[in-house]
Amino acid sequence: MSLRNKRQQGQHYEAVAEDYLRRHGLLPCQRNFQCRSGEIDLIMRDRRCWVFVEVKFRKNNHYGSGADAVNWRKQQRLKRAAFFWLQKQGHAIEHTEFRFDVVSLTGEPPTIEWFTNTLVEG
Template sequence: MNRFNRRRQGQAYEQLAEQYLRRQGLVAVDRNFQCRSGEIDLIMRDHHCVVFVEVKFRQSPHYGSAAEAVNWRKLQRLKRAALFWLRQQGLAAEQTEFRFDVVAIQGAEQHIEWLTNILVEG
């Protein structure tokens, strides 16, 4: 599959994830935020909490599940991009409630698994 079609497919799954999260009560803030540090698929708000969301799709679990595809390196890039986004919005990370979630979409039936607060440090 060429790069353009992969990007279009990724956007379709991100839209599916956003719709799912909206049904759970979250509010969309931004999508596909990019900076030198990385990219954030979705930025949502859950009441007063900013939620940085990584969306992953896997057609087959042959090489692991969609959730397992979010590795430590990806989480570090997501974290750096999120901290940059917060600064850009004039928000101090120390005074802003935020978390990192993963929406994993698996298989042709598009089974959705929502993993909340996946990056806990300290």
């Protein structure tokens, strides 16, 4: 599959994930935020909470789910990008409610799994 097709595929599944989250009450704010630190697929609001969403698609789960692909390194890039975005928007990290979610899509039509608050430190 060419890079262009992979990009289109990614955008398609991000739109599917966004629609799914909208139906569950989240409000979309931005898609594909990029900075030096990384990329955030979807930025949404769940009432007062900013939600930073990583979307992963897998044709099948032979090598694990899409959520399994969000390893520690990916989580750190996502966290740095989210902190940069919050700061750019004028939000103090210490006083802003936010969380990190993963939407995993598997198969066609996709089975959707939504994992909330996936990046927990400690």
